[in-house]
Amino acid sequence: MSEYLLLLVSAVFVNNIILARYLGNCPFLGVSNRLDTAVGMSMAVVFVITLASAATWIVQTYVLTPFDLEYLQTIAFILIIATLVQLVEMFLQKSIPTLYRALGIFLPLITTNCAVLGVAVLAIQNEYGFVKTIFFAFVSSVGYGLALILLTGIRERLNVAPIPVHLKGTSIGLITVGLLALAFLGFAGMVH
């Protein structure tokens, strides 16, 4: 149990995939302007990363490792993630249209997101078991969502703050992310 608790703290705070590992920065800046879209994006990320990690673990364990094909990991994972997201999108559109509309454009957007691939690869590298991989993927993506919602809260305020013209928009966004990452650095050393 304590092992899982440790994994949770580590993935959410210490090794946050955005603020410590710098993965998935594009949507992080892209959809952090409004809180409702940020929440939608976070849900989509949690959903896709968890599902993708489970699928890639199965492929890694039952296809790549037995045939000594570990060097094809990247290409195989990308293929699987892309297919999976497409499949999920179709399934949701048909079966749960409400959720499909809520996730909206974010679902296809994160198909090619490096955070998804990164979490899948990390789970393999850390040699987690199936359940642990799923848990790791879930808490990592929750960490992503936390960082995204935090940043959105700040950026919503930045929008109405007096900012020098040349720093408006992405510039001040990047500076804020940097400061946020520094703050998260304070968690380093808590786990290990």
Next chain:
Amino acid sequence: MLTAILAIGGMGLVAGIGLALASKIFYVYVDPIVVAVEEALPGANCGGCGFPGCSGAAAAIAKGDAPPNICVAGGPSTHAAVGEIMGVAVMETEPEFALPGCSYGFHKADLKFLYDGFNDCRAALLLDGGSKVCPIGCLGLGTCARACPFGAITMGEDNLPVVNKNLCTGCGTCERVCPKHIITLTSNSRRIQREYTTEQCTAPCQRACPAGIDIPAYIHEIALGNYEDAIRIIKESNPFLNVCGRICVEPCELECRRNLVDEPVAINNLKRFVADYERNSKKRIQIPRAPESGKQVAVIGGGAEGLTSAYFLNRLGHDVRLYESTESLGGLLRAGLPASRLPRDVLEWEIEGILAVGIETQTGKALGRDLTLSSLFKEGFSAVLVAIGGWDTFLSQGRPQEAPLPGIHLLVDYLLRHEAGSGKAPGEHVVIVGGGATALTAAHACLAGGARSAAVVTRTSPTDALFSEQEIKTAQEAGITFYHETALTRMMGEGDALKQVELTSMKGEGGQSTIISADTLLVGAGRFPELIYVPREMDEERQEDTGIAWETVLPYAGPFSTTDIGLFRPGEAIGDYKAVVEAIGAGRRAANSAHRHLTGAPVSPPEGLIRRGTQVLSLTAVESVAKVPREKMPEVPEETRIADPDAEIALGYSEAQATKEASRCLQCGLICYRREEGGLH
């Protein structure tokens, strides 16, 4: 090597087949029209159409719930594209623009405090309604500029929004987001229909103008030398700028804030200056016409009021035909004014200009003699606007017995005939409106003369001294019905006969209405209000025997009426217009009422309309304003006047004089005005 190819190829194959199968299993039908329409829309998701985003609008358009021109942001090209996809013809819509409503920034307006906080107007508003003393002053934090999906608004000098008309699509996002409703949409039609409200920044002069001209705006354009723009601003409220520029009684100048310092700005002389500018340039400057409505309106009466109504109905997109009973247009302007004040060639030029917008005229056609209400409806008119002013015109033309409008007779006429010995009642069911004590005399006479019912409608309460208690009692015993504190709000009829009238109680809010039978209306007033007749829905079969059914539309009460309910209301609609500018204002309001009825909009004034007695924020003193004498109007030398009594006395300003006089204007708002540089502020 082979394993690698097989593994990746195999996975690809499985994925491909899986996806192919899934697309069959999870197939969802998407209407290709919705997709095509959504692609044709701009995708700004501004919400100007009233739907949540472009996809919502696309779905509504494809379903037929929304017209193809619903997108306000896209403009005509988008409408055409959407119309083509939907296979329907697109009605043109009038372009609209955002118009900032505050012109004094933080350095020029009076402030209560300095705000240093959250950079958003909606937040700043929470702190005592903003930092400006004026409750409708722009907070200047640029919420509208940030909200604009098209980047058309920038925050300009002194933190006031500036709209780039080339980028503005009229989507109305800024209007919705502004917490003070200061930035609003404007279009020609909206400006023609404009009434001043307490929500707007208005100067004392424009509130005093019976025609409602935006006076500071046109004077500003004159000061800048943009004479054509000044002409357009005036024509949005008053097409008679040459006439008014000469003979207006100038109520605006009494209210001018310069009275607090020296003399009022010569508002009317400036109007005359641009009017002369237009006339001397021989070029007609017209305000644009709204898209065709396809409706025909007949205007009865070719005086100042009728011409004004016809002009604005035309500008609002309707086809107008004007009927005049005499051989020439102009009414009292032609008959009642000496040429030395209003030269006839100026009047001709003015009337020509008004007709030049495309108004068809028929002179020598009198209502009740050459045409009737039912003949007009048979010709296909959607509304008949009556602006004939007074019965006195009939008397002057020797036609006292005619009832040009169905069922309406002059009370005094009936009483005179009755005195002369004709005992016959004018109809079976008689309703008497106004007329004071004579109303009762007439009611008794009607019953004695064979009428089956007689009703007296008064705006006063029974306890008012109009009739004594005893008189009322005797009258009620004789069978006369009394409607106290009641206004006549509607007339209904068929063909050329009045059938019913609607009476509305004036007690409390939203008084109760009753409809009673009436074939004759005896009117105590000596002049007509503006009446708008429109056809009423009715069974086809019945129409054959009785003629087209019609009813009247109650024009909304303008700023100068004391009460706002009913026809024949005191203060405004009795129509005894002392000055042409009042008739022009009433003509524009009647045209607006008819237009609103024809377009299905409620015929009511805007909320917060400034009426007589409405409390409006204003000033009793001005400071930091230097005394500058008013420009004198040059006049023709006395010798010429003696030689030619018809020579125009006032000669009009020179351009230098006009520029100088225009720069005297303080460009007032509610409490702001232009102060001298280096003054206290």
